[in-house]
Amino acid sequence: MTNSLRRMSIGRLILYVLGFGLAVIWLAPLVWMIVTAVKPAGSAVTVMSELFKAPFTLDNYKYVLGNASVWSWTLNSSLVALVVTVLTLLINSLAAFALSRIRFVGKQLIFWLVLMGLMVPIEAKIIPLFQIMVDLNLINSYPALILPSLAAPLGVFILKQFYDGIPKDLVEAAKIDGAGLLRIYWSLFLPLSRSSMAALAIFTFVTSWNNYLWPFLAVTEEKMMTLPVGIPTFQSAYTAELIIPMAANVLASLPAILAFILFQKHIIKGITMTGIK
Amino acid sequence: MKLRLGSKGENIAGYLFLLPFLIIYSMFMLYPIVRGFVTSFHKVSISMESTFIGLSNYTQMIRDKYFWEALWNTFYFVLISTPTLIIVGLTLALIVNANLKGTTFLRSVYFLPFVLSISVISSIWVFILQPYTGLLNTFLHKMGVVSEIFWLDEPTLAWISILIATVWWTVGFNMVLFLAGLQEIPEDLYEAARIDGAGTWRQLVSITLPSLKNVMLLTVVLQTISSFKLFGQTYLMTKGGPGTSTRTLVQYIYEKGFIERDMGTASAMSYVLFVVTILFAVIQFKFFTNKD
Numbered sequence: 001m002t003n004s005l006r007r008m009s010i011g012r013l014i015l016y017v018l019g020f021g022l023a024v025i026w027l028a029p030l031v032w033m034i035v036t037a038v039k040p041a042g043s044a045v046t047v048m049s050e051l052f053k054a055p056f057t058l059d060n061y062k063y064v065l066g067n068a069s070v071w072s073w074t075l076n077s078s079l080v081a082l083v084v085t086v087l088t089l090l091i092n093s094l095a096a097f098a099l100s101r102i103r104f105v106g107k108q109l110i111f112w113l114v115l116m117g118l119m120v121p122i123e124a125k126i127i128p129l130f131q132i133m134v135d136l137n138l139i140n141s142y143p144a145l146i147l148p149s150l151a152a153p154l155g156v157f158i159l160k161q162f163y164d165g166i167p168k169d170l171v172e173a174a175k176i177d178g179a180g181l182l183r184i185y186w187s188l189f190l191p192l193s194r195s196s197m198a199a200l201a202i203f204t205f206v207t208s209w210n211n212y213l214w215p216f217l218a219v220t221e222e223k224m225m226t227l228p229v230g231i232p233t234f235q236s237a238y239t240a241e242l243i244i245p246m247a248a249n250v251l252a253s254l255p256a257i258l259a260f261i262l263f264q265k266h267i268i269k270g271i272t273m274t275g276i277k
Numbered sequence: 278m279k280l281r282l283g284s285k286g287e288n289i290a291g292y293l294f295l296l297p298f299l300i301i302y303s304m305f306m307l308y309p310i311v312r313g314f315v316t317s318f319h320k321v322s323i324s325m326e327s328t329f330i331g332l333s334n335y336t337q338m339i340r341d342k343y344f345w346e347a348l349w350n351t352f353y354f355v356l357i358s359t360p361t362l363i364i365v366g367l368t369l370a371l372i373v374n375a376n377l378k379g380t381t382f383l384r385s386v387y388f389l390p391f392v393l394s395i396s397v398i399s400s401i402w403v404f405i406l407q408p409y410t411g412l413l414n415t416f417l418h419k420m421g422v423v424s425e426i427f428w429l430d431e432p433t434l435a436w437i438s439i440l441i442a443t444v445w446w447t448v449g450f451n452m453v454l455f456l457a458g459l460q461e462i463p464e465d466l467y468e469a470a471r472i473d474g475a476g477t478w479r480q481l482v483s484i485t486l487p488s489l490k491n492v493m494l495l496t497v498v499l500q501t502i503s504s505f506k507l508f509g510q511t512y513l514m515t516k517g518g519p520g521t522s523t524r525t526l527v528q529y530i531y532e533k534g535f536i537e538r539d540m541g542t543a544s545a546m547s548y549v550l551f552v553v554t555i556l557f558a559v560i561q562f563k564f565f566t567n568k569d
Contacts, residue, residue, distance in 0.1 A: 148305045
């Protein structure tokens with residue numbers, strides 16, 4: 001008995017060392033980015049003992065924020081992510097409601113088309129999407145950045161699954177009270193699915209905020225870029241200097257990190273629900 | 278049930294609710310899939326005019342050694358990244374599931390990089406991996422490694438670098454999937470095993486791992502698809518180099534279509550990507566529906 005207890009505690013000790021050791025490795029690059037960003041230009045940021053010693057400065061942030069493009073990129077990223085999130089929630093919940101609770105001709109076919117779309121990665125669509133945007137004269141525009149994200153059917157799938165679980169009696173009772181379909185959707189299904197909607201919202205926002213490949217192709221004008229597209233161009237102008245790009249990295253990461261800290265549970269729930277990268 | 282279709286009113290209502298989704302979905306999901314297929318049989322000029330050329334794009338693709346190199350590079354990354362990301366992901370999930378003090382903190386830390394943009398991730402790692410001044414080499418020198426390692430200038434080391442950055446960035450996702458699986462294992466299974474005198478290792482091998490079979494399958498499929506789409510890490514960290522040794526299929530599609538302006542061949546290659554992903558997705562879907 002004592003033997004097995006001792007073995008258990010040695011096992012746990014190894015787990016603690018491994019767990020927190022890995023945490024240090026996981027945090028090191030981020031800590032290094034954050035600290036580097038507040039060091040004066042030309043500091044020796046690779047000498048560990050020097051890294052955490054004064055002087056510190058906010059000049060790098062002043063410099064980055066003094067660059068007009070960074071402001072446009074932040075504005076574009078925020079606008080695109082917000083619009084994509086709001087519209088995704090609206091469009092997907094309406095569609096999910098129809099697929100879950102309304103009987104109509106062709107429902108099966110549409111559901112199969114939705115399932116198929118789940119499997120198609122944007123990477124395989126970049127050429128035709130670009131051709132379509134050229135035809136519509138939308139290259140370098142907000143619609144070009146927003147519209148393809150709205151065609152992702154993941155939310156329809158998730159919300160339909162949730163709606164399918166809402167008891168029939170609730171809907172029947174609302175119908176007896178004279179509520180129409182729109183009313184049932186708006187004041188019964190939406191409030192009931194709050195937590196699934198929240199998970200979907202945060203997941204959509206973070207995905208959109210970090211989107212790289214499509215915005216990289218759809219936008220060529222500097223002032224129309226989003227942060228992930230803009231930052232690497234900003235950086236290549238400063239290859240020798242790594243302190244200023246790190247300040248830009250911190251700024252670009254702040255909203256995502258904040259969203260993560262505030263809504264961690266929802267994000268993790270979102271992944272468990274979807275199982276899709 | 279299938280035969281009992283709704284009333285006329287319900288039919289109209291159904292499509293009204295679906296209308297916004299259907300419009301967008303048709304334009305930016307269904308139509309591109311068809312259009313990409315059509316384009317793959319055409320030669321597209323710089324001014325975007327198409328001429329039908331039959332299977333030429335496909336034959337040209339098959340004869341292009343760079344296409345095969347990019348395809349091989351992509352498979353190579355799938356082969357090295359999938360086992361690594363599964364093992365590390367499972368290890369992290371086991372650590373987080375072990376009721377240690379500070380579990381919430383550990384889980385957050387392991388997952389945190391996942392919410393960062395690929396641009397930020399690449400930028401951090403390029404600086405960490407730099408020779409002479411990079412954090413990693415400085416650390417290795419301290420540990421007694423004398424030689425200077427040029428992480429991104431040699432194919433094998435470049436792949437290792439990309440793998441390290443990818444693990445750091447995305448393994449939190451796999452951890453969450455495994456964690457969900459671990460939490461579904463009934464506690465009485467472990468209790469029964471303890472009563473039978475099974476130690477921690479024995480419990481891991483005879484209870485935990487077999488119970489995770491489904492999650493494991495799901496994660497392997499998802500990881501394979503995700504690794505197959507590799508673009509950002511290689512494009513931003515190595516530009517596909519040294520030479521073309523880390524150029525992936527997606528990067529080659531991008532270069533063919535947007536730099537060489539050969540949208541026809543790029544579409545043919547996109548269809549290879551499309552077919553491979555669909556293949557894996559079908560496996561995933563089969564697995565999802567046969568779960569019970």
